[in-house]
Amino acid sequence: MKKITPFSIYVLILFLATACASPASSATQAPTQPAATEAPTQSGPEEVGPVDNGTQVNITLADNTIDSSQTEFQAGVPYTFVIKNTGRHAHNFIINPPVSIAGSLEAALSGALLAVPQEQLPVGATVTVEYTFPDSAAGQLLEFSCLIRKHYEDGMKLAITVTK
Numbered sequence: 001m002k003k004i005t006p007f008s009i010y011v012l013i014l015f016l017a018t019a020c021a022s023p024a025s026s027a028t029q030a031p032t033q034p035a036a037t038e039a040p041t042q043s044g045p046e047e048v049g050p051v052d053n054g055t056q057v058n059i060t061l062a063d064n065t066i067d068s069s070q071t072e073f074q075a076g077v078p079y080t081f082v083i084k085n086t087g088r089h090a091h092n093f094i095i096n097p098p099v100s101i102a103g104s105l106e107a108a109l110s111g112a113l114l115a116v117p118q119e120q121l122p123v124g125a126t127v128t129v130e131y132t133f134p135d136s137a138a139g140q141l142l143e144f145s146c147l148i149r150k151h152y153e154d155g156m157k158l159a160i161t162v163t164k
Helices: 006-020 105-110 149-153
Strands: 055-062 065-068 072-074 078-085 093-096 114-116 126-132 142-145 157-163
Touching (some): 065 142, 065 157, 093 105
Parallel strands (some): 055 078
Antiparallel strands (some): 093 114, 093 142, 142 157
């Protein structure tokens, strides 16, 4: 019978450790939110393409910030949101009442006027969404946000105004 050398055992252990290792998780990545959908009357996010109608609004999602080319909107006017994720993490894009008003992230998500889930906004992604604010949105406290818990708490929100 052959002797197993210490080197062979070392190689076997190294191989097993490598095969069984899982990738390290990022400490700043929040747990996945449940997939959200838009209001039924709106079309879903699409690949970026030519903007044919409405006013184009450029949204940039970075880590802990949301920037928008416009924060004042009018009910009944079609808008084309071009949403780009320039951050190092996936984000979602939500138009919702502030969490302080809604009571929780889940309540803000359930009261959302528009939701683009993080599966559609991985790092480097750009999506285009057509949206028209309903008359009922006028005068409400609303914001653009990323409702992933740690992202929202770190400031990924931007107040918006909707008028008639």
